[in-house]
Amino acid sequence: MLANELSTPVLTVDLDVLERNLERVAETCRKQGVSLRPHTKTHKTVEVARRQLALGAVGLTVAKVGEAEVFAAAGFDDILVAYPIMGQEKHRRLATLARARRILIAIDSEAAAHELSRAASAQGGTLGVLVEFDAGGKRCGLEPGPQVVALAKTIAKLPGLKFRGLMSYFGNVWGTPEERRAEAEQVAQRVDRALAAFRAESMPVEIVSGGSTPSLEFAHLISGLTEIRPGTYVYNDLNTYHQGACRLEDCAVRVVATVVSTAVPGRAILDSGSKTLTSDVMSAGPKTGYGYIVEAPDAPIVKLNEEHGLVDTTSSKHRFHVGEVVTIIPNHVCVAVNMHDEIVTLRKGEAVGCWKIAARGKIR
Numbered sequence: 001m002l003a004n005e006l007s008t009p010v011l012t013v014d015l016d017v018l019e020r021n022l023e024r025v026a027e028t029c030r031k032q033g034v035s036l037r038p039h040t041k042t043h044k045t046v047e048v049a050r051r052q053l054a055l056g057a058v059g060l061t062v063a064k065v066g067e068a069e070v071f072a073a074a075g076f077d078d079i080l081v082a083y084p085i086m087g088q089e090k091h092r093r094l095a096t097l098a099r100a101r102r103i104l105i106a107i108d109s110e111a112a113a114h115e116l117s118r119a120a121s122a123q124g125g126t127l128g129v130l131v132e133f134d135a136g137g138k139r140c141g142l143e144p145g146p147q148v149v150a151l152a153k154t155i156a157k158l159p160g161l162k163f164r165g166l167m168s169y170f171g172n173v174w175g176t177p178e179e180r181r182a183e184a185e186q187v188a189q190r191v192d193r194a195l196a197a198f199r200a201e202s203m204p205v206e207i208v209s210g211g212s213t214p215s216l217e218f219a220h221l222i223s224g225l226t227e228i229r230p231g232t233y234v235y236n237d238l239n240t241y242h243q244g245a246c247r248l249e250d251c252a253v254r255v256v257a258t259v260v261s262t263a264v265p266g267r268a269i270l271d272s273g274s275k276t277l278t279s280d281v282m283s284a285g286p287k288t289g290y291g292y293i294v295e296a297p298d299a300p301i302v303k304l305n306e307e308h309g310l311v312d313t314t315s316s317k318h319r320f321h322v323g324e325v326v327t328i329i330p331n332h333v334c335v336a337v338n339m340h341d342e343i344v345t346l347r348k349g350e351a352v353g354c355w356k357i358a359a360r361g362k363i364r
């Protein structure tokens with residue numbers, strides 16, 4: 001069956017593009033001398049994670065305990081929860097996982113350390129812990145310096161925990177290639193400051209985990225990094241494209257949609273609204289609406305209702321007609337994927353399979 005014969009709206013992935021993206025980033029990491037621990041938040045899919053490991057990834061990254069459970073049940077080991085999880089029920093589940101798998105968690109507070117220690121020791125297991133520091137994005141993480149070392153020392157003394165190193169997210173590396181390089185140089189200074197504080201105390205740091213997709217080509221500028229955690233690179237999206245971090249033809253995922261109405265002059269209505277594409281607006285480049293219609297790039301999706309995508313056709317050369325099938329590159333692919341139960345795999349435009357998005361909706 002061809003992609004345009006599928007029942008719409010449907011999420012699709014071009015396997016040739018996916019494989020090229022996976023290989024390119026595996027090679028970029030090898031060349032820069034850093035390990036790859038990809039963030040699974042983008043694909044949430046066991047079949048993609050298997051391909052990442054086959055190409056040399058050292059482990060996986062997740063944000064939620066529920067995601068870790070999905071990948072652990074599928075047989076994956078060495079999973080980093082790159083999120084300061086709080087709550088006794090979730091800590092209990094993490095401690096349970098840690099009895100069968102190597103689990104790492106990144107935290108930035110004494111409160112989390114004490115709770116995790118109680119949960120892990122109650123089950124007789126050990127959780128690996130990274131201390132999160134702020135690389136400049138001002139989201140989570142301690143200011144690089146003595147406070148990071150102080151938390152590491154607390155963790156090292158607590159039963160059920162093992163201090164393994166540092167973690168930071170480079171979300172501030174964003175924008176044009178020049179802006180991203182300049183920001184990566186700033187990040188390098190903050191990583192250096194964090195590591196200097198450990199050197200001053202002669203305290204070894206085994207893992208230094210950083211990265212993101214827009215920063216991945218600059219990993220070599222950041223000395224001391226042992227691994228990076230890009231997620232978006234597997235599929236890419238309009239935000240990645242508008243930062244010059246991928247080409248349009250590197251965007252592997254498309255939403256296939258049908259035109260369901262052209263009754264209102266100047267409008268074409270798609271069967272894909274906010275419950276399919278998400279309401280995420282662009283956070284890089286021009287404000288181009290809610291996705292890129294490959295067949296009609298001059299026709300922006302200007303508004304979304306839950307099940308309607310409203311396309312402005314007034315300046316488009318394309319003649320939309322009811323029943324026509326179009327393909328859309330999402331603004332932000334990670335959240336779009338999380339809207340769907342499955343993703344249809346394509347080879348040369350032909351549907352060849354379907355993967356369950358097994359960790360979708362795992363928000364706890």
Ligand SMILES: Cc1ncc(COP(=O)(O)O)c(C=O)c1O
Pocket residue numbers: 039082083168169211212213214229230231232233
């Ligand atoms: C902690 C953490 N690590 C890694 C990533 C992956 O970044 P990207 O989506 O740019 O690949 C994210 C993205 O949100 C993140 O929050």
